[in-house]
Amino acid sequence: MAGTCASELDVAEKGVARIPTRLQERKGFAGYFRAFAFALFIFGCVSVGCSTASAQESPFIVAYSHYLEEPGNLEVEYFSTYGTQRGGNNFHAYWIELEYGVKAWWTTEVYADGQTTFHDSTIFTGFRWENRFRLLRREHLINPVFYVEYEQISEADKIIKEVEGHDVESGHGALNGIARQGHKHELEFKLLLSSTYKGWNFTVNPIATKDISSAPWEFGYAMGASRPLALKASATRCNLCAENFVVGVEMYGGLGDQHNSGLHDTSQYVAPVVAWNLPSGWTLRVSTGIGLNDNSHRVLVRWGVSHEFSGVGKAIGRMFGGRS
Amino acid sequence: MRKAVFSFCPAIALAVTTFVLVLFAFSGARAGAQTDSTIQDSYYSEITKAPAKVSAKQNSFENDPEAPRAGRKLYEQHCAECHGPSGREKRKAPGLFVEQVRQAPPGALFWVITNGVVRRGMPVWSKLPEAQRWQIVTYLKSAPKVEAQ
Numbered sequence: 381m382a383g384t385c386a387s388e389l390d391v392a393e394k395g396v397a398r399i400p401t402r403l404q405e406r407k408g409f410a411g412y413f414r415a416f417a418f419a420l421f422i423f424g425c426v427s428v429g430c431s432t433a434s435a436q437e438s439p440f441i442v443a444y445s446h447y448l449e450e451p452g453n454l455e456v457e458y459f460s461t462y463g464t465q466r467g468g469n470n471f472h473a474y475w476i477e478l479e480y481g482v483k484a485w486w487t488t489e490v491y492a493d494g495q496t497t498f499h500d501s502t503i504f505t506g507f508r509w510e511n512r513f514r515l516l517r518r519e520h521l522i523n524p525v526f527y528v529e530y531e532q533i534s535e536a537d538k539i540i541k542e543v544e545g546h547d548v549e550s551g552h553g554a555l556n557g558i559a560r561q562g563h564k565h566e567l568e569f570k571l572l573l574s575s576t577y578k579g580w581n582f583t584v585n586p587i588a589t590k591d592i593s594s595a596p597w598e599f600g601y602a603m604g605a606s607r608p609l610a611l612k613a614s615a616t617r618c619n620l621c622a623e624n625f626v627v628g629v630e631m632y633g634g635l636g637d638q639h640n641s642g643l644h645d646t647s648q649y650v651a652p653v654v655a656w657n658l659p660s661g662w663t664l665r666v667s668t669g670i671g672l673n674d675n676s677h678r679v680l681v682r683w684g685v686s687h688e689f690s691g692v693g694k695a696i697g698r699m700f701g702g703r704s
Numbered sequence: 705m706r707k708a709v710f711s712f713c714p715a716i717a718l719a720v721t722t723f724v725l726v727l728f729a730f731s732g733a734r735a736g737a738q739t740d741s742t743i744q745d746s747y748y749s750e751i752t753k754a755p756a757k758v759s760a761k762q763n764s765f766e767n768d769p770e771a772p773r774a775g776r777k778l779y780e781q782h783c784a785e786c787h788g789p790s791g792r793e794k795r796k797a798p799g800l801f802v803e804q805v806r807q808a809p810p811g812a813l814f815w816v817i818t819n820g821v822v823r824r825g826m827p828v829w830s831k832l833p834e835a836q837r838w839q840i841v842t843y844l845k846s847a848p849k850v851e852a853q
Contacts, residue, residue, distance in 0.1 A: 433785055436831050447831045450785075452796070478723070484822040490723045509723070518819040519830050579833045611833035615773035623836075659781060690785045694796070 433690035436626075437663040438581065439655035441682050442542060443604035443630045445583045446523040446574035448512055449481030452693035459665075459684035461539055463677045468553035471497045473505075473538040480692070485514040495538045501556045506533030506563075508541075512572070519576075527570035527585075535562035540680060542568070544589045545598025545637045546645045548675040565592040579611045581628075597638040604630035606653070617659050626655045630667070633676075647676035661688050747797070748804040750821050754812035761811035763845075765838045775843025778836055782829065797826060801847050813841045 433453050438445045441459065449455055457477040464470050473495035481487050491508040510529040536559035538552050567590050574583040587600040606628025614621045633648035635641060651669035658664075662685065669680035765771035780789065786797040805813065817837045820828040829837065 436782070438831075445831075448827065450827050451825050480723070481827075484820060484825050484827045488723060514822065517822045519828055576830050579835075581831075608833055612835040613774040613778050613839055615770045615777065617777055623833075 433661055433688040437655055437657055437665075437686065439606050439626045439628050439653040439665055439667075440583070440604050440630050441653060441665055441667050441684060442632045442651070443583050443585055443602040444512070444525070444527065444570070444572045444574075445581050445604075445606075446514065446525045446572055448484070448487040448514055448525070449479050450690070451481040451484050453481045453688055453690045454692040455479040455686055455688045457684055457686035459539075459682060462679075462681045463538060463540065463552070464679050465552060465677065466549060469498045469500055471495055471538050471552070473540070475539050475541070477686075485517075487512045491541075493533060493537050493539050495536065495556075497536075497538075497556050503534075503536055503556050503560055505537035505539075505560070506531065508533070522573050522575050525572040525574070527568075527572055529566075529568040529570075531564065531566045531568060533564050533566075534560040535564065536560040537564075540677075542587055542600060542602060543632050543634050543647055543649070544568075544587050544600030545634050546640070547600075547634050548645065548647050549671070549677050550675075552677075566590065567592065580605060580607045599635040599637065599641060600633060601635060602630060602632035604628055604653070619658055624657050624659070626657065628653050633672070645675060646673075648672040649676055649680065651680070651682075662686070663688075747821070747824065748802070750816055750824075751804065751808045751812045754809075754815035758815045759809040759812040761814065763810040763814070763838050763841055765835070765842045766810070766845075768839075768842070771839045771842040772846045773843075774836075775839040775841070776847075778832070778840050779843050782832065783840070786826070800844055805844055810838075810841050810845060813844060814838060817841070 433450065438447065455478075457479065459475050459477065461473045462470070463473065473493070475491050475493045477489055477491050479487060479489040489508075489510040489512075491510070493505045493507065494503060495505055496502040508529055508531045510527065513526045513528075515524045515526055535554070536556050540547075569588045570585045572583065572585050574581060576582075582603075582605050584603040585601060587602065589598045589600070606626050608623055609625045609627060610622035613623050618624070629650065629652050631648070631650045633643075634646035635643070636646060649669040649671055651667045653665065653667040656664045665682075665684045665686075667680075667682040669677075669682065671677050671679070765775075779787075783800070787800050814837055816826075817829045817832075817840060819830075820826040822828065832840075
């Protein structure tokens with residue numbers, strides 16, 4: 381995230397000061413309402429003609445394992461990130477994610493991002509389109525998946541779904557009014573290397589990002605390990621069985637850019653994660669990210685809720701005259 | 705400020721349209737292509753592709769009295785959507801309560817569940833712990849007994 385110079389901040393502060401507080405609050409509520417209404421609309425749309433699928437989701441919020449969405453299934457997800465901000469206002473960033481299994485080897489996703497910076501405003505910050513391709517047909521010791529994403533987001537985006545280059549806490553300190561004027565059009569590539577052994581999943585995701593403008597390549601990483609609390613399933617359908625809980629830890633951070641690589645001037649996080657997979661198809665995830673150096677946000681608390689709908693592809697096929 | 709919001713709109717519309725087109729194109733194509741019995745037989749032939757060493761693996765849950773019920777629960781959660789709730793009713797994928805499956809070595813069934821048949825639409829299921837995959841195998845082999853209870 382590009383930093384904002386002091387003079388720009390001054391101008392922004394003056395600009396925001398001119399907006400009456402009540403108007404800012406109203407804008408904030410309108411933003412929340414729109415995001416909530418959009419989420420309800422999506423849930424409503426996909427509920428019609430589709431059944432629920434029970435998922436065994438990974439607990440990771442930033443890292444990816446090699447498991448893709450089942451073909452024809454649509455997972456609707458909502459995630460929140462609450463972040464502390466030294467020298468600025470804390471924020472609550474959120475995104476809605478639609479994840480569709482096109483093939484057993486191809487998953488596609490769209491994201492819509494937004495954020496509320498406290499004592500500032502609520503804004504929409506952009507969208508992302510992500511694709512993941514499984515490279516090998518069968519399971520191996522290490523399973524590679526190629527990931528490519530196009531992002532069109534403003535500089536005010538704070539979901540921190542990945543950290544790369546020299547992304548640091550101070551880059552999120554600008555007021556929304558000024559930060560949203562800068563836009564990023566980025567292509568992001570990842571190689572998801574994941575392995576499953578004796579119930580554990582280990583994953584490492586090297587990241588390379590290129591802004592479509594002349595900015596240099598930026599690098600980052602995410603990695604994680606997770607395991608269900610119980611490996612054997614119980615004979616009865618239950619919500620609180622140990623097998624429904626997956627716990628783990630993920631770590632992510634920047635690795636500099638092509639001109640200045642390394643860990644200096646980067647932010648690094650470690651986050652314990654837990655997922656609760658309910659037999660009804662709902663999954664809840666919680667993670668508390670802790671910044672490992674002074675360039676990192678002290679705390680990033682994340683939580684998310686998702687629901688998987690099966691037979692979405694078939695339902696759409698029927699709508700357009702396909703045979704069921 | 706308002707201008708910045710509107711500058712996103714064409715791009716969002718493009719992304720959403722592309723997403724829907726991808727979804728439509730591939731769902732429509734699949735909807736008409738599931739009935740050929742030759743294709744069904746070739747699905748079952750995947751079982752024979754399991755390496756001999758894996759096929760020879762013993763199912764440690766074979767004598768576990770709870771395993772068929774646990775396997776049935778897992779089957780209904782993860783497999784029934786495609787293979788049908790009873791295992792006999794064909795849906796997106798072939799039914800699993802047929803002779804080809806019943807007579808297959810447990811290790812070979814475990815291998816197919818683990819690796820999927822990615823090219824033909826069955827995802828890998830190694831995300832289920834090994835014990836749960838064996839519980840599903842136990843259910844598949846003993847399903848008629850479970851169904852009769």
